Amino acid sequence: MSDRFLYTLPTDPVAVPLVEQLTDEYHTRYGDYFEKGGASQEMNRYPPERFSAPDGAFVLLLRGERPIAGGAFMRYDEHTAELKRMWTDRDHRRQGLARRVLAELEAQALRQNYRKVYLTTGFRQPEARELYLRAGYSPLFDLDAEPETVQILAFEKRLLPVGALFANENGDAPRSAAAGK
Structure with missing residues (x-):
């Protein structure tokens, strides 16, 4: 099955x-951490x-x-897209699916003319923190600080x-991978 x-x-x-499972996960991990209304209110914060x-x-x-x-x-x-609601079904984890979704969202953001991505994740989501670091995201917080003291990890x-990955050191126009052979 593809x-x-x-x-x-x-x-x-x-x-x-999937949305219900994510809401349940937020509730399980954060309990009453979110303002009044809990995880459900957080999930419905944006129309x-x-x-x-x-x-x-x-x-x-x-x-x-x-x-x-x-x-x-x-x-x-x-110029900036904000990532939200990244989630993998609990029965399908450890298969690289989050990385695939992240790559797809980055590609779509480019197609929609964004040049940067911003995101926040919670301090009780170490797997998300590691995903973003491995995917080349720059932390906007002190990586050596205890995540719970930072709380919102941006x-x-x-x-x-x-094509921009193949631009030369002089800043010349990007060239294709084939042109460099």
């Missing part, structure tokens, strides 16, 4: 099981339309017709069009 990406909204019936074009995106990774991972972004500022990453 996997495929589906762009939709968090309110789409196919997304509901679903914030995660739709032209300013945002909400993507699911489907295996068959079942969502196994997903994530979203919304406009942070004119990251950013400049997005480069694929």
Whole structure:
């Protein structure tokens, strides 16, 4: 069975099981940490339309017709997308799915003319912290500090069009990988 990406909204019936599982995970990890209303209020802080074009995106990774991972972004500022709601189904972890969703969201952000990605994750999500560090995100907090003292772990990453990776030291125009052979 092959996997495929589906762009939709968090309110789409196919997304509901994954969104509910993420809400439950927030509740389990953070309890009453979030302001009045708990994890449900946090999950509903933004209207679903914030995660739709032209300013945002909400993507699911489907295996068959079942969502196994997903994530979203919304406009942070004119040049920056803010990642939100990255999640992998609890029965499908440790397969690199979050990294696939992250790469898809970065590519979509580029397609929507963003040049940078910003995100925050919570101090009780060490696997998310490590994912973003391994994916080249710069921490906007002291990595040596205890995460609970920082609480909101912010990251950013400049997005480069694929060809930009092959620009020479003089800053000449990007060239394709084939041209460098």
